[in-house]
Amino acid sequence: MTTTTRSSAREHADSANGAPPASKAQPGSKHKAEEGAQLPEAKRAKKSDEKEQKTIEETIGGSEQAKREKQEEKPEQEEEITDDTKKGAAKAKKEADTGDAVEPHGREDAESIPSSILEKGIIYFFFRGRVGIDEPSEVDEIARSYIILRPIAKDAKLGSGPIGDAGNSRVCVVPKKVLPKTGKDRWISFVEKTGASFKDLREEFLRSNDYETKTAGTRHTPAATPVAEGVYAITSTGRDSHLAYILTLPDKLGEVQKEIGLKEKGSFIISTRNPQYEAPKNARLPKGPEYPKELLDEFRSLRWAPTQPAHLDYVNTQFLLVGESSGIGKALEPQKKDEKEGKNEPAEELEQLEEEDAQRMKDLSDNDSARIFADLQADAGDYPKLPTTF
Structure with missing residues (x-):
């Protein structure tokens, strides 16, 4: 047998029947709650590219071009692979996988x-x-x-x-x-x-x-x-x-x-x-x-x-x-x-x-x-x- 959730009409029914005022909000009314936003998954630094770049530097004696590439890449790597970023990405992925309706705090x-x-x-x-x-x-x-x-x-x-x-x-x-x-x-x-x-x-x-x-x-x-x-x-x-x-x-x-x-x-x-x-x-x-x-x-x-x-x-x-x-x-x-x-x-x-x-x-x-x-x-x-x- 298919049934549906109770509607807010029960609130008026309870009042009409003389139900005791156990709460400020009478039973039966339903409020919509918006779905919480999810954190984006962090990008991962390409360690294989970093290793390849270092090998080239050693082979050609540390060319100026390789040095410039390393300096441009370093800030991005340091920003993206922090522990906090990893934890945030893992949490966001878990919430996306489970569809958790609970909004902590x-x-x-x-x-x-x-x-x-x-x-x-x-x-x-x-x-x-x-x-x-x-x-x-x-x-x-x-x-x-x-x-x-x-x-x-x-x-x-x-x-x-x-x-x-x-x-x-x-x-x-x-x-x-x-x-x-x-x-x-x-x-x-x-x-x-x-x-x-x-x-x-x-x-x-x-x-x-x-x-x-x-x-x-x-x-x-x-x-x-x-x-x-x-x-x-x-x-x-x-x-x-x-x-x-x-x-x-x-x-x-x-x-x-x-x-x-x-x-x-x-x-x-x-x-x-x-x-x-x-x-x-x-x-x-x-x-x-x-x-x-x-x-x-x-x-x-x-x-x-x-x-x-x-x-x-x-x-x-x-x-x-x-x-x-x-x-x-x-x-x-x-x-x-x-x-x-x-x-x-x-x-x-x-x-x-x-x-x-x-x-x-x-x-x-x-x-x-x-x-x-x-x-x-x-x-x-x-x-x-x-x-x-x-």
Whole structure:
């Protein structure tokens, strides 16, 4: 089913329905961001010509003509082969190759970013069908759900094109198949991959896999199926940390998204398990995260601590997701200190990021599946389409 990004009309709809003013800019409006200019690739000095010229000079005893040619060539060489020039050219080439939409330090009002936002970025939701089931027809046919986090700098803004591969993606596993919806739902999840490149995601996570077993013969693990894409922020509200998100794709939630537990705007309380204590019997992993001592010391005697972004950079980190039925409001509450300093509201920050994301995703392709896989530098034809109905 083909869907499109949400239009700015949702802003007026929210106002008419009495939606709470969580931010100065209401959800749904999309702002265009211009594509950043790229640096030209530096020219390289022709070392082979230089070597040939030197040989001629030695042969004819240093003729005046050769000397003049050397003096004319030297300034150009010294200017063009500096380290800074090489680095600039390499950076420009990399940006051209990856189509990186992230504009580092692109925010002119960086000092207004609220301190409660610990991390922000792009979020993707996937699920994988059970063995042998490529297209699940109900939740029970899903093996697991996944959350992919692709962080960006807090003072970055999004321009045009795909997100670009920074090699910092994380794959988080939700064994319960669906996401927690209320405070009664408390799911233990874990980090399966950290520092992953898009190539890693294609080869080790997204694609299907066939393998042989002694008893059942060839078994087929389906490819990962995209469910939604959007923006996220890990926030701190004092005692708790939250994982808040706003969806960009699909434009309208379907049966699949609702069954998985997604909302247009949602959040979870997120806490990290102290690996110095034994995990619950039904949630034990073969190996725990290899935290450095300074990170372990931060847990003190707590069994669970508010999640910090650094926790999610270690494989096998276990974290608790608790549903928040009240929506995104608590996760994006402004802090008194930030209000006194005149900083932006967290809700306003996330809304702005979603507007930038919506514009760039709209330009990537004409359907949601192709947009998501273009963002991840994968061929959409090799993977299931984004479903809205079972």
